Amino acid sequence: MQHNIKKVACVGSGLIGQGWATLFAANGYGVIMQDLSEDRLQSAVEQIDLNLKFLKDHGRLQKGRATEASKRIRTTMDLAEAVKDADYVQESVPDDYAAKKSVFKEMDAAAASDTILASSSSGLLMSEIQKVVTRPQRCVLVHPFLPVHLLPLVEIVGGKQTAPETVEITYNLMEKLGKSPVRLKKEVSGYIVNRLQAAVLREAIDLVATGVASAEDVDRAFCTGMGMRDPFIGPFLRAHLAGDGIEGFVEYYSESYRLRWESMAAWKSIPPPMRDPFVKSVNEMAVVRKNSLKKIKNWRDKMLIEVLKLNRSCC
Ligand SMILES: NC(=O)c1ccc[n+]([C@@H]2O[C@H](COP(=O)([O-])OP(=O)(O)OC[C@H]3O[C@@H](n4cnc5c(N)ncnc54)[C@H](O)[C@@H]3O)[C@@H](O)[C@H]2O)c1
Incomplete structure (x- = not known):
């Protein structure tokens, strides 16, 4: 399984997706961010630049790093293009099973077989979402908190078919991002x-x-x-x-x-x-x-x- 995560895809560029993109880019990862319209992507990019400036102004990003980080982010409306070269995908589309399942199905078809597919859901169960993919062992829930680029906590929980190794790799990735991850021992709606x-x-x-x-x-x-x-x-x-x-x-x-x-x-x-x-x-x-x-x-x-x-x- 892929351990060396370098390229990340953020699917959905709303409040949470743009926070993830800020965090990954600020930590040196190449990010491709996907959404359904150019307007949404454009407004996400503008907010990410404000987030990066905020981090720089408050001493959480070295001088010069904000511009570098901003340049690491590309955008696309094509989901397959977004995930095809990604080592790790963080999905942040609206919180209902139909939307999540449809996006997971598409991501599963386009991403490399060892790419981890993580969901930002704030209450749904991965056991249900992963029913629609061919790689359920590589799907995991990673629940962040607003604002994603500032609050340290992420809750990590696998579904019934998630491999322990997927949880492990994701946990390590979150620590590298400076997060304070907690691992749930079993799924429950709303997590902790x-x-x-x-x-x-x-x-x-x-x-x-x-x-x-x-x-x-x-x-x-x-x-x-x-x-x-x-x-x-x-x-x-x-x-x-x-x-x-x-x-x-x-x-x-x-x-x-x-x-x-x-x-x-x-x-x-x-x-x-x-x-x-x-x-x-x-x-x-x-x-x-x-x-x-x-x-x-x-x-x-x-x-x-x-x-x-x-x-x-x-x-
Ligand atoms: N807002 C919060 O406080 C919060 C906190 C933690 C987790 N979450 C979770 O994060 C996820 C996203 O929440 P949000 O607040 O960013 O929502 P949002 O409405 O701000 O953003 C959702 C984005 O997904 C896009 N989208 C919809 N369908 C898509 C598709 N098929 N492909 C690509 N993009 C698509 C929308 O255009 C929109 O830009 C949800 O699962 C939510 O429960 C939200």
Whole structure:
């Protein structure tokens, strides 16, 4: 199997595809990016140049490297051309099985037999997608986080037919890109982070829609309370510290957590009467009222640069 990955194809040039192209090019890989229209490709290339400039301006790419990186990216509307010489393909088309399967089928037909075909899906299962290809052992899920060129985490998980070696090679590639990969032991919808986010978001919506607090205050409570520790302490380390040891946590806090869990939201899709109150409350947040989405995203990326400066190596 191919270990020496040099050429990469990014299929789909939306938010995620352009982030991947930025990351691969900034790390010295030749990238061919494919999408369905010239307009989409052109706007992706413009955003990638802004991403590369941002990385350079914030000391994450040496001077002169941004221009070099930009030149490493070619574009095409022809999927077969994009993947035929690639050692590794990162697919980032819309998140539904029909779209993924159709693209995987085409990629499978055009790519070399040992090329790895990875999907950026944020919730689908590779076991289902890989049913349509002749090389299921070389297909893997690699779930990134926005903005892909800044956030370190990728979740990697194979499907039922994925070869362990494919997961291994992909894991090593992600480490070379400076990512912080985690490997799931088995497939589950939403993987790790989107499940955790879904749990927090359900409770946040419920708190606002049932009149406990405004969206402004829920976000503030998150950011200045639990979120303040989040860059370096996960839920398990937090529990370990809170209980003076995880055994103490289980002993002392089980009852109070039972009361919380019993009174917490358990709905499976947003109840229609809750929709308007929480949407209204989010739109009333000062940051949302006063700033465009573009401005908020730009501010988020600058804040992320500050968080990335933290030395997260453990005590
Ligand atoms: N947006 C996020 O926060 C996020 C985070 C992690 C993973 N993902 C996943 O990444 C994938 C892409 O998401 P996105 O946010 O970039 O979507 P997007 O809508 O921004 O981009 C999708 C792109 O795919 C293109 N496309 C559609 N069909 C195609 C085809 N047949 N061949 C080539 N290109 C095609 C579209 O033209 C579009 O440019 C999805 O699976 C999504 O779940 C998204």
